[in-house]
Amino acid sequence: MITPDNFESQYSDPIEQRQISKFVCDEISRQIHRYIKGMSGSHRTMEKFEDSLRNLTVPEKERAIAAYIDLNRHALDGLDMKMVLVRAMANYCDTFAYMMQMIKDKRKWLMYLKAIRDTYFRFHEVFEENGKYGIRDHDGRVTVSPSYEFLRTPYIYVDDIRQTPVIAQKNGKMGLILADGHDTVVAPFRYDDISLRDEEPYFVARIGDRTVYLDTAPKGRNQ
Secondary structure (H helix, E strand, O other): OOOOOOHHHHOOOHHHHHHHHHHHHHHHHHHHHHHHHHOOOOHHHHHHHHHHHHOOOHHHHHHHHHHHHHHOHHHHOOOOHHHHHHHHHHHHOOOHHHHHHHHHOHHHHHHHHHHHHHHHOOOOEEEEEOOEEEEEOOOOOEEEEEEEOEEEOOOOOOOOOOOOOEEEEEOOEEEEEOOOOOOOEEEEEEEOEEEEOOOOOOEEEEEOOEEEEEOOOOOOOOO
């Protein structure tokens, strides 16, 4: 029961929560911008990341950034979520006293930290079924069917929001697929080996004595 005495500790303000979520999203986006810069990304590289988010709603940005972090986990190395939350609260509050009141409210502080982790730390997992491997997302949805002898999800530095292909092996041959719930083939299963590079094109394949670079852009058609 909410009373005048417990109003502050029990009442959750939906406007406050919505605004804090927005400011958290803005701050994490800013920190990823700094991460890209720290990885020697060009000005155009940072613009590509920002362009990817510009026209999205806050919930869409949250999902896109969570997907980015899932494939770029080094982005978390210098990301202090307590500092992110302090900055978000500072942007929300109109006085220093109000900001300090929010920061010192342990219940509210822990609630928002949990919300940040639940929103942005949404990591996939590789699972095994009947001797074959597949991938589940954070919510348990199967994004790659358990049909493969080997799977490797690339953890790479990328410069914008994109879906990165998965290296897979089927019937003894390597190929690239998307973790899109449909096992969409990006590069056919005809290669003896596929490895990862630190720059585009990110994948290099070997077929017999021949080495080829794999174009994983949507327009790419690998032979």
